[in-house]
Amino acid sequence: MLEAGAQVRIRDMSPPGHIRTPHYLRGKTGVIERALGPYENPEQRAYCLPAPEKQLYRVRFSMRELWGDEAETPDDTLDAEIYEHWIDTHAA
């Protein structure tokens, strides 16, 4: 389990199928805003397959991190829900 405040990086991968990690967040670094608990993995659930539970987190990113020089206001933030298997704690 990751704690609020932990720095993380979203995995930059593109598996086929139903994915809930938007492309614009892949490869980006953020901070755990809160842990939400275990939820069935939608990547299987979408196909009515047995879906193991995965920890779900709200991850907060700065607009600077997401959009670089194009950021409208760099210190504004974006929060999104990300499942544990999309989160890399070492590459942050």
Place this chain on the structure above:
Amino acid sequence: MPHDHYDHHHLSPSGHPYREDNDAPLSYWQTMEIAIREIMIEKGEFTAAEVNAQIEAMDARNPTNGAKVVARAWDEPSFKAALLADGSKATREMGFDIGPMNLVAVENTEDTHNVIVCTLCSCYPRNLLGLPPDWYKTREYRSRTVKEPRKVLAEFGVDLPEATTCRVHDSTADMRYIVLPARPAGTEGWSQEQLAELVTRDSMIGTGLPKVPG
């Protein structure tokens, strides 16, 4: 941007646009839905009247539910704390049938403004706010709100001061979000019923602010 744009080349004599008839063939999934529904009705699983009653119940949900939640949070500090700590539990205890929804309430303060979007589809706290407005589901709203939220908000008439931090919430998975707007000044001593009148749908999405008294 909040408004739909019509094709102005095809107006009726009354000046209103014609709406195309839905003569196109059914899509695969439309055919599938009708087939399953008819089989379920034939098998006696439910009746057509029950299907219609469910649709009516869904259509009947509207932002006044959310407004009651916001008004109570403005009025009762302990409820506000409970709502921010666990939105699902707090609203369920108010008696709202929120089903399996997991609710996160995010609070607007003097220095923070929150806005909700779902870039992947159209996730929306329907049990508290009713059906989402059409613009919420458009590619423009979904793609622009995560990149230039201040410009989008300005088009809705909300001009954020530079010193205010804008927090965008992309509803990507199992949570649904409601913004707890800041209580308008000049409402001291108001009842929850009076306060709820000030709470608009857009103020709970973050694309608007509550009405001001007077």
